[in-house]
Amino acid sequence: MTQSTDRKLKRFFIKGGKLHPVWRSLLYLPGWLLAAGLGQLPALMLYGSYLAAGQADPAAVMGGLLDIANWPLSVGIGVFLGQVLCLILVTFIFLRFLDRRPFASFGFGLRRGWWREFGLGLAVGAGMIGGIFLVEWATGLVRLDGLRSDTELGTTSLLFGLGFLAHFILQGTSEEIPLRGYLLQTLNEWLGPMGATLLTAVGFSLLHIFNFRVMSLFNLLALFNIALFGVVAAYAYFVTRRLWLPSALHAAWNFALGPVVSLPVSGIAYRGLLRTTVSEGGRVFTGGDFGPEGGLLASLALLVGWAVIWFWARQRKRESPAKEGGLP
Numbered sequence: 622m623t624q625s626t627d628r629k630l631k632r633f634f635i636k637g638g639k640l641h642p643v644w645r646s647l648l649y650l651p652g653w654l655l656a657a658g659l660g661q662l663p664a665l666m667l668y669g670s671y672l673a674a675g676q677a678d679p680a681a682v683m684g685g686l687l688d689i690a691n692w693p694l695s696v697g698i699g700v701f702l703g704q705v706l707c708l709i710l711v712t713f714i715f716l717r718f719l720d721r722r723p724f725a726s727f728g729f730g731l732r733r734g735w736w737r738e739f740g741l742g743l744a745v746g747a748g749m750i751g752g753i754f755l756v757e758w759a760t761g762l763v764r765l766d767g768l769r770s771d772t773e774l775g776t777t778s779l780l781f782g783l784g785f786l787a788h789f790i791l792q793g794t795s796e797e798i799p800l801r802g803y804l805l806q807t808l809n810e811w812l813g814p815m816g817a818t819l820l821t822a823v824g825f826s827l828l829h830i831f832n833f834r835v836m837s838l839f840n841l842l843a844l845f846n847i848a849l850f851g852v853v854a855a856y857a858y859f860v861t862r863r864l865w866l867p868s869a870l871h872a873a874w875n876f877a878l879g880p881v882v883s884l885p886v887s888g889i890a891y892r893g894l895l896r897t898t899v900s901e902g903g904r905v906f907t908g909g910d911f912g913p914e915g916g917l918l919a920s921l922a923l924l925v926g927w928a929v930i931w932f933w934a935r936q937r938k939r940e941s942p943a944k945e946g947g948l949p
Contacts, residue, residue, distance in 0.1 A: 636810070636811065637810070639719065639720065639721060640719055641811070642807045642808055642810045642811040643808075643811060645715065645719050645720065645807050646803075646804055646807050646808055648715075648719070649711075649715055649799070649803055649804065649807070652711045652714075652715065653708065653711065653799045655707075655711070656704065656707035656708045656710070656711040657704050657707070657708070657795070659703075659707050660700070660702075660703035660704035660705070660706060660707035660708065660795075661700040661701075661703055661704055662703070663699065663703055664696055664699030664700045664702075664703055665686055665696070665700060667696075667699070668685075668686065668692070668693070668696045669682060669685075669686055672685045672686070689889060690889045690890055690891055694781075694784040694785065694788060697788045697792070698784070698787055698788050698791060701788065701791035701792045701794075701795050702791050704791075704795040705791055705794050705795050705798065708795060708798045708799060709798065712724075712727065712798060712799075712802065712803050715803060716803075720807070727802060727803075727806070727864070728801075728802060728806075728858065728862065728863045728864035728865075729863070729864055729865070730863065732863075735863060735865050736865075738861050738863060738865040738866040738869070739865040739866070739868075739869045740869070741866060741869070741930075741933060742857065742865065742866045742867065742868065742869025742870040742871075742872075742873060743869045743870075743872070743873040744873070745870055745873070745926050745929050745930060746869065746870040746871065746872065746873025746874040746876075746877065746926075747873040747874075747876070747877040747881075748926070748929075749874060749922040749923065749925065749926045750873075750874060750877035750878045750881075750882065750913070750922070751877065752922050752925065753913045753918045753919060753922050754882045754884070756918055757899075757906070757907060757913075757918065760903075760906075761900060762899065762900045762902075762903045762906060762907050763884075763897050763898065763899050763900065763907070764897065764898045764900070765895060765896070765897055766896040766897065766898060767895075767896050768894060768895060768896065769892065769893070769894060769895070769896055773892070774892075774894070778894060781880070781894065782880065782881075782894065785876055785879075785880035786872070786876050786880075788876075789871075789872045789873075789875045789876040789879075789880075790868070790869075790872040792872070792875065793868050793869075793870075793871030793872035793875060794864075794868045794871075794872070796825070796828075796871065797854070797864050797867050797868045797871055798864070800821050800824070800825050800851070800854075801821065801854050801855055801857075801858045801864060801867045802864055804817075804821050804824070805817050805818070805821045805855055805858060808820055808821065814855075814859055817855070818851075818852055818855040818856070818859075819852070821851060821855060822848040822849070822850075822851030822852045822855060823848055823851075824851075825847060825848065825850070825851035825854075826844045826845075826847040826848035826851060827844075829843075829844070829847050829887050829888075830844070832887045832888035832889065832911070833888060833911065840911075840915070842905075842908075842915055842916070842917070842920075843887075843908065843911050843914055843915035845920070846914050846915065846916075846919045846920055846923065847887070847914060849920065849923045849924075850871075850874070850914075850923055852927075853870070853923055853926055853927045853930070854867040854870060854871060855867070856927060856930060856931075857870055857930055860930065860931075860934035861934075866930070870926075878891075878912065878913065878914075879891030879893055880893040880894065881893050881894050881895065882894075882895050882897060883895050883896065883897045884897065884899070884912050884913055885908075885910060885911060885912030886912055886914075887911065887912065887914055888910065888911045888912065904916070905917055906918050
């Protein structure tokens with residue numbers, strides 16, 4: 622083997638004295654799948670045993686396990702808590718042995734101001750969904766039929782809200798750890814912020830392709846909006862270099878959309894606090910059965926949310942130029 626060939630091979634596999642970001646990212650994918658699968662097993666096995674005790678039909682038990690929207694809160698929280706813990710372990714191993722950097726650099730450090738970033742994420746995520754809902758209600762695309770009673774919810778409104786908020790904080794974090802966490806940060810070493818953002822946003826969008834009941838042209842708008850959410854979440858990471866803002870943004874978007882205003886979350890229907898009915902018309906705005914993420918109003922809301930984060934980051938940089946953060 623010539624020295625020239627040897628150098629080419631090194632450049633192919635090694636970058637900056639470490640395994641090339643491409644190979645680290647590709648190795649992380651099966652680790653992510655393994656962590657997600659193992660993490661949910663304990664909660665699903667317990668729930669499956671509970672269902673089997675009252676159901677003789679194995680198909681009915683399997684149907685209950687796959688019916689995510691109707692999981693008891695305890696099951697959903699158990700599933701996503703298990704996934705988060707396993708993902709943290711897998712990511713720690715990758716950071717320690719392949720990236721050779723401390724876990725504290727990953728994005729969940731409790732440096733001063735983290736709670737402001739988390740609060741901003743909750744406010745912007747909920748605000749975007751609130752804006753979509755108000756426009757749909759004001760234009761007659763959605764009818765509001767009042768609040769669901771505690772009997773319908775199966776618990777008090779307060780416990781219902783707090784339980785689902787915890788559920789979606791864990792669910793959002795279980796996606797932010799691999800996407801805006803390890804993959805975005807690793808690919809950034811190779812492609813830079815723009816390339817890493819676009820690649821992870823497309824990947825995030827394609828993860829939702831199995832949520833479509835029937836493929837149609839409307840699905841393209843939904844895929845675009847989900848990718849656009851990925852771009853906004855990546856931007857939220859780059860302006861803070863932490864995962865608190867994108868994780869809270871993700872959690873609040875899903876929480877406000879499903880358990881609060883009772884609209885589908887990526888095609889999954891929820892019975893939330895508000896009793897709402899979506900009009901048959903105006904699907905290009907409402908997203909139809911897929912929910913607002915499949916409509917033009919979500920595109921507009923995401924651009925507004927992006928602008929809010931941009932303005933906040935700009936003001937933050939003016940007040941303290943030395944603060945960490947990338948994109949202005």
